[in-house]
Amino acid sequence: MKERLYLFDTTLRDGAQTNGVDFTLADKLAIAQMLDELGIDYVEGGYPGANPTDSELFAKDRDLKTTFTAFGMTRRPGRSASNDPGLSALLAAKADAICFVAKSWDYHVKVALETTEEENLASIRDSVKAAKAKGREVLLDCEHFFDGYKANPQYALACAKAAYDEGARWVVLCDTNGGTLPHEVEEIVAKVCKVIPGDHVGIHAHNDTEQAVANSFAAVRAGARQIQGTLNGLGERCGNANLVSLIPTLKLKPEFARQFDINVSDAALKKVAHVSHALDERLNRAPDRHAPYVGDSAFATKAGIHASAIMKDPATYEHVAPETIGNRRKVLVSEQAGKSNVLAELERIGLKVNKDDARISRLLEIVKEREAIGYAYEAADASFELLARRTLGTVPNYFDVTQFDVNVEQRNNARGDRVTVTMAVVKVKVGDDNMISAAEGNGPVNALDLALRKDLGKYQKYIEGLKLTDYRVRILNSGTEAVTRVLIESEDENGERWTTVGVSPNIIDASFQALMDSIVYKLVKSRAPA
Ligand SMILES: [Zn+2]
Numbered sequence: 001m002k003e004r005l006y007l008f009d010t011t012l013r014d015g016a017q018t019n020g021v022d023f024t025l026a027d028k029l030a031i032a033q034m035l036d037e038l039g040i041d042y043v044e045g046g047y048p049g050a051n052p053t054d055s056e057l058f059a060k061d062r063d064l065k066t067t068f069t070a071f072g073m074t075r076r077p078g079r080s081a082s083n084d085p086g087l088s089a090l091l092a093a094k095a096d097a098i099c100f101v102a103k104s105w106d107y108h109v110k111v112a113l114e115t116t117e118e119e120n121l122a123s124i125r126d127s128v129k130a131a132k133a134k135g136r137e138v139l140l141d142c143e144h145f146f147d148g149y150k151a152n153p154q155y156a157l158a159c160a161k162a163a164y165d166e167g168a169r170w171v172v173l174c175d176t177n178g179g180t181l182p183h184e185v186e187e188i189v190a191k192v193c194k195v196i197p198g199d200h201v202g203i204h205a206h207n208d209t210e211q212a213v214a215n216s217f218a219a220v221r222a223g224a225r226q227i228q229g230t231l232n233g234l235g236e237r238c239g240n241a242n243l244v245s246l247i248p249t250l251k252l253k254p255e256f257a258r259q260f261d262i263n264v265s266d267a268a269l270k271k272v273a274h275v276s277h278a279l280d281e282r283l284n285r286a287p288d289r290h291a292p293y294v295g296d297s298a299f300a301t302k303a304g305i306h307a308s309a310i311m312k313d314p315a316t317y318e319h320v321a322p323e324t325i326g327n328r329r330k331v332l333v334s335e336q337a338g339k340s341n342v343l344a345e346l347e348r349i350g351l352k353v354n355k356d357d358a359r360i361s362r363l364l365e366i367v368k369e370r371e372a373i374g375y376a377y378e379a380a381d382a383s384f385e386l387l388a389r390r391t392l393g394t395v396p397n398y399f400d401v402t403q404f405d406v407n408v409e410q411r412n413n414a415r416g417d418r419v420t421v422t423m424a425v426v427k428v429k430v431g432d433d434n435m436i437s438a439a440e441g442n443g444p445v446n447a448l449d450l451a452l453r454k455d456l457g458k459y460q461k462y463i464e465g466l467k468l469t470d471y472r473v474r475i476l477n478s479g480t481e482a483v484t485r486v487l488i489e490s491e492d493e494n495g496e497r498w499t500t501v502g503v504s505p506n507i508i509d510a511s512f513q514a515l516m517d518s519i520v521y522k523l524v525k526s527r528a529p530a
Contacts, residue, residue, distance in 0.1 A: 005250065005260040006226040008042040008139075008172075008202065009035050009243060011279075013071045015234030016046065025053050027282055029060075031231070034275055036064045039264040040243070042139075042226075044069045044099060049089030058093035067137060070095035074102045074127035074140075077115035081130040091130060097137035099172070100127050104159035105148030117155060121162045128166040138168040141204060145173040146180040149188050157195055164196045170226055171196055175215060178208025178238060182218040189222035198223030205241045207233060212241035217249070220256070231279045232291070244276045248293045252320045266324075273326035274495055286470045286489075293325050300330040301341075302378065308340035311347065332378035339364060342388075349385050351392060363391040373503060374476045374485050380501035382490075382521040383514070389524065396530030398459055398523050401452070401516070402434075403427040406444045406508055424448040430457035445471065445511040452515060462526040463519055465493025473507065481505055488514040492522060 012028050015021065023031070028045060035043045043066045046054030050072075058070055072090035075081045082088075090098060102124050103109050109120045124140065131138045140163035142148070148156035160171045173189060180188075185203070193201055203219035203226070205212040216227045233242030250256045251269050273294040280287045289296040299322040301310055309316045314329060322329050331344040339355075342364055346353055353360060366387065367377055377384040389395045404426045413419045424447035425438045437454035441447030453463055470489035475482050484507045491497045498521060502513030 002261045003199075003225065003259060005220065005256075005262050006041045006202075007039075007243065007247070007262060007264070008044065008069075008226055008228040009040045009230065010044040010071075010204075010228055010240065011035070011230040011234055013044040013046050014236065014240050015230040017236035018234045018239070021234060021283060023053065025056055028053065028057050029062075030282065031279065032062070032064060032066075032068070034278065035231070036066045037268065038247075038271065038275055039262070039268045040066055041263050042067045042069050042097065044071055045095070047071045048093035048095070049086060055089075058095060061094065067096045069097040069099050069139070071099045071101065071141075074100045074123045075130075077113060077119045077123060081126040087127060087130065091134050091136075095136065097139060097169075098131045099139040099141055100124070100131070100163075101141040101143055101174075102127075102159060102163075103144070103148075104142035104156045105144040106152045106155045108144060108148070109155075117158075121158060124159060124162045125166050128163050128168050132167050138163070139170040139172055139202070140168050141172045141174050143174050144176045146175050146184065146188055147177070149192075150184075153191070157192065160192060160196060164200060168200075170200055170202045172202035172204050172226065172228060173219070173224070174204040175206055175212075176204075178206030178212065180205075180215060181209065182211055182214045185215045186218040186222045189219045189224050193223035199225045202226030202228055203241075204228040206235065207238040207240065207242075210238070212239070213245050213249075216241045216246060217256075220260075232276055232288075234279075244272060244294055245292045247272055248320065248325050252324060269324060270326045277497070278495070281469065281491075286472075293320075294327055296330070298322070299327055300332050300378075302332045308338075308344070311340065311344045330381065342367070345384065346388060349388070351388060351394070353392065359392055363388055366391060370503075374483050375501050375503050376485065376487070377501070379487055380499045380514075380517075382498035383500045383517045386500075386517055386521055386524070395520065395524060398520065398528065398530065399428055399430040399456060401426060401512075402429050404448065404451070404512070406448055408444055422447045424451040426451040426454075428452075428456065430459065433457050444508055445515075448508065448512060449515055453519065456519075459523055459528055462523055462528045466519070466522050467491055468518070469497065471511075476503075484510045486510040486514045488518055490518045490522070492525075496525075 016023050032043050045057050045068055048054050048058035048070050070090055070093040073086055075084045075087045103113055109117055128138050142160055145156055164171050201224040203216050203224045205215040229241035229243040229246055232244055233239040247264055250262050276294040277287050306317055331341050343355055406424045408422050410420045422441050422444050428435045435455045437451045439447050439450035439454055441450050469491045472487040474485045476485055483503055483505050486502045487499055489499045500514045500517035502510040504510040
């Protein structure tokens with residue numbers, strides 16, 4: 001019999017403290033839905049009463065399987081539970097569970113709360129009691145528990161025990177400033193679990209020593225059975241424990257998989273990479289390429305000798321199979337590329353070529369020549385695929401851009417404000433049809449992109465779902481002149497992403513190359529007829 005381990009997500013509450021993150025109500029509802037589909041046991045939606053978005057969120061009816069949780073403070077010192085407006089708002093919220101936060105460090109009780117140790121304990125007991133009376137499941141976040149325990153173990157434990165004895169389902173030990181180390185967490189959690197059963201103990205770790213995930217596992221080893229974390233490790237300062245890393249480890253590493261069941265199915269695990277990217281997308285952030293398990297580079301190999309071994313058996317260099325979390329293997333083609341990298345990449349994209357085919361050596365030569373002038377094929381998988389297909393003669397000439405014109409103008413608008421207006425005009429030839437499209441954009445590349453994708457005649461239907469998700473520019477110094485390298489990341493209606501590259505002394509020209517590659521790649525991928 002495996003033990004049940006519970007996952008608690010606080011992306012919408014602690015994650016909302018991330019610098020630069022500001023969730024709208026629509027964001028919160030969409031993220032809650034995503035977490036629910038993933039199988040997260042508890043989703044903490046926010047702090048009703050503290051801001052209009054959270055109050056509105058908790059006034060809404062929801063249709064979620066997860067235990068939707070409201071966060072808030074225990075009753076204020078010196079007040080009764082029934083005479084505390086903050087607590088009343090929390091109890092009135094439409095939530096399945098309430099997670100209270102309370103001080104558990106005697107020093108904070110005295111200095112920050114300015115009350116007595118006994119009054120703080122009474123506040124915990126009264127608040128748990130009030131929420132239980134309202135039929136809510138109750139959790140208590142013990143703030144600064146580990147520092148508190150080091151300073152005064154009896155008092156920190158008394159706070160935890162007060163909530164447990166009053167019927168709180170979970171007592172959550174918080175490493176609020178993120179400074180505790182894994183061996184300390186393991187030692188202290190083990191001591192707590194002698195007083196409170198481990199299946200009522202949770203861990204809430206912050207990442208200030210980059211060990212929030214390790215600290216969470218240390219707590220589990222010591223007996224805790226609930227882990228709190230956030231998607232992509234969002235959170236104040238350095239963030240919270242990253243559920244996107246925790247979940248695959250719990251599911252795929254025998255040490256945990258043999259002992260524990262979590263509510264994330266194998267099928268849901270395959271969506272983890274997508275969920276991680278979808279959150280970045282919503283926050284308008286570029287995904288971290290090097291993120292464990294889900295990053296673009298998490299299963300990427302560069303060196304020739306590794307690539308040839310990976311082709312024989314992926315297990316030789318991979319700790320888990322990338323498909324299990326919805327990621328994919330990637331063999332990078334780069335300046336140091338050997339023939340084996342190119343062959344492995346061709347195999348992955350489904351191009352069958354004899355390994356002695358002279359065109360392989362030709363392709364390798366072109367890659368090296370172009371990388372020498374600034375192209376970066378290891379970052380631009382789609383441009384590499386097009387280059388490979390073109391070298392092997394399998395890319396149809398779908399359309400020609402016979403002319404384009406980009407105009408940037410600064411002038412006064414009707415209200416007399418100074419504005420910069422950009423317009424692009426593109427002439428395209430598709431078969432015997434000539435088309436002219438014009439578009440305005442917030443900048444020259446945006447205008448060019450919009451005009452280019454406005455009317456591609458019979459190919460338009462294949463690119464309707466195409467959108468640009470990231471645009472990166474770098475100025476490179478190659479010999480005598482500076483050139484611009486543009487990398488464009490695109491996404492289609494199925495959430496599939498690819499990157500294309502363009503290089504030129506002129507930024508518009510470099511962008512145009514990358515845009516063209518992205519569109520042609522999408523047509524190839526959609527098997528558009530020539
Ligand atoms: Zn926190």
